Amino acid sequence: MQVEVTVNGQAKSADVEPRTLLVHFLRDELGLTGTNVGCDTSSCGACTVHIGGESVKSCTVLAVQARGEDITTIEGMASDGVLHPMQQAFMECHGLQCGYCTPGMVMAATSLLSENPSPTEADVREGLEGNLCRCTGYHNIVKAVLQASGGQS
Amino acid sequence: MIPAAFDYVEVDSAEAAIAALGQHGDEAKLMAGGHSLLPLMKFRLASPSVVIDIGRIADLSYINDAGDHVAIGALTKHRAVETNELLKSQVPMLAHVASQVGDPSVRHRGTIGGSIAHGDPASDLPAALLALGGSVVAKGPNGDRVIPAADLFTGFLETAVASDEMLTEIRVPKAAGAGWSYQKFNRRAQDWASVGVAAVRNNGASGVALVNMGPTPVVATAVQDALASGADVEAAAALAADGMSPPDDLNGDPAYRAHLAQVLVKRALTEAAA
Numbered sequence A: 001m002q003v004e005v006t007v008n009g010q011a012k013s014a015d016v017e018p019r020t021l022l023v024h025f026l027r028d029e030l031g032l033t034g035t036n037v038g039c040d041t042s043s044c045g046a047c048t049v050h051i052g053g054e055s056v057k058s059c060t061v062l063a064v065q066a067r068g069e070d071i072t073t074i075e076g077m078a079s080d081g082v083l084h085p086m087q088q089a090f091m092e093c094h095g096l097q098c099g100y101c102t103p104g105m106v107m108a109a110t111s112l113l114s115e116n117p118s119p120t121e122a123d124v125r126e127g128l129e130g131n132l133c134r135c136t137g138y139h140n141i142v143k144a145v146l147q148a149s150g151g152q153s
Numbered sequence B: 001m002i003p004a005a006f007d008y009v010e011v012d013s014a015e016a017a018i019a020a021l022g023q024h025g026d027e028a029k030l031m032a033g034g035h036s037l038l039p040l041m042k043f044r045l046a047s048p049s050v051v052i053d054i055g056r057i058a059d060l061s062y063i064n065d066a067g068d069h070v071a072i073g074a075l076t077k078h079r080a081v082e083t084n085e086l087l088k089s090q091v092p093m094l095a096h097v098a099s100q101v102g103d104p105s106v107r108h109r110g111t112i113g114g115s116i117a118h119g120d121p122a123s124d125l126p127a128a129l130l131a132l133g134g135s136v137v138a139k140g141p142n143g144d145r146v147i148p149a150a151d152l153f154t155g156f157l158e159t160a161v162a163s164d165e166m167l168t169e170i171r172v173p174k175a176a177g178a179g180w181s182y183q184k185f186n187r188r189a190q191d192w193a194s195v196g197v198a199a200v201r202n203n204g205a206s207g208v209a210l211v212n213m214g215p216t217p218v219v220a221t222a223v224q225d226a227l228a229s230g231a232d233v234e235a236a237a238a239l240a241a242d243g244m245s246p247p248d249d250l251n252g253d254p255a256y257r258a259h260l261a262q263v264l265v266k267r268a269l270t271e272a273a274a
């Protein structure tokens, strides 16, 4: 089945089986391997991307369900070689260790800020409850999100 | 993990969904947000040969003032329920309970209709609907019928919505001044409830429903009856596990859950009365 989507501002299309998960569509069909698969069971958030600006777990969405949608992946965050403020904040606050959860964290965190531009620390912790960091670097992740929001860090 | 192969049918109206159900019969499954169905399909615990995608039926995503109740389209996402001003003022418990489902990414995709139709005993919204005394509208080949929440949950992952019907609307009575409480006990932030309690107290009437205390979302009848005949919170809460058959899993055995239900019902009734 033909799936036509906009990914990081570019029109993309591929012919896939209806059972193809969005994360596999992005990684295997479009070669966008920044989006990781962690748990594959909707729990860890490593696969988080945006559909229409909202965070979703792309291991729990079919590619066909995203037809016609505007998708953003981690590859679409930096522009012209300049990191997105959230990426910059993760770098400055040491919000990543092995980096496996990071693409999902950045996507979930930017979705969070678009809904709540001035979150408290508690808001950030709750807002990221669907994203697990196996290196358990939560403290600096929260710091990074607060810094990106312009709040205290 | 990849689901078994299926044919994909996208529909743009409830009528088209029902026609597709009629055409494909028991082999077909409706998919709304897919956040209960897809995980089951990935584990191959469900392998429908036809998936009917109702997720984009735009006119079934709404939250409307309908006089004595609020009418919510079945395809309304948890996130919309959580943030809706009408619900926050008229049925604040429902908005709050929606905010307790999974995590933000789950709430961006999952729908209230999917939650109710799935009828998972561990899920949050069905218990809220039971405690609030709500109802649902099921559309079938012969038109619409209204099913009270109390008659909806008939068995493990089974509801009174027939296999040729689709749930189109959820109705919740306005309860602006009512006391309410939702107690969700889980061990990790985004987890399902080990046990949960939804309680509403309104002019002497009480609605109390339990999460994960049996094969279905369930009304705590013994608690409600005790309150109706004048029992105090302590005495009523002691009856929380009466008639229940809580599950045995990694989050707790039945005796632990029975105890938890009593503690949480007491907390819920106390908070709802305050």
Ligand SMILES: Cc1cc2nc3c(=O)[nH]c(=O)nc-3n(C[C@H](O)[C@H](O)[C@H](O)COP(=O)(O)OP(=O)(O)OC[C@H]3O[C@@H](n4cnc5c(N)ncnc54)[C@H](O)[C@@H]3O)c2cc1C
Binding pocket: A041, A042, A043, A060, B029, B030, B031, B032, B033, B034, B035, B036, B037, B038, B039, B074, B075, B100, B101, B102, B103, B106, B109, B110, B111, B112, B113, B114, B115, B117, B118, B122, B123, B124, B125, B161, B165, B166, B167, B168, B190, B191, B192, B193
């Ligand atoms: C990681 C994760 C955590 C979660 N945590 C929680 C939680 O804490 N609490 C909680 O309550 N839920 C939780 N959920 C489930 C979530 O709430 C789902 O959104 C919900 O259970 C199903 O909604 P859906 O729209 O995704 O339904 P789908 O998965 O699309 O459908 C579920 C079932 O209902 C049927 N169905 C769907 N819509 C209709 C309709 N309109 N008419 C008739 N049948 C229909 C489908 O055929 C299917 O059998 C979680 C899910 C995930 C992935």
Ligand code: FES
Binding pocket: A036, A037, A038, A039, A040, A041, A042, A043, A044, A045, A046, A047, A048, A057, A058, A059, A060
């Ligand atoms: S890989 Fe999708 S949530 Fe873990």
Ligand code: FES
Binding pocket: A095, A096, A097, A098, A099, A100, A101, A102, A132, A133, A134, A135, A136, A137
């Ligand atoms: S940085 Fe290693 S999993 Fe989060």
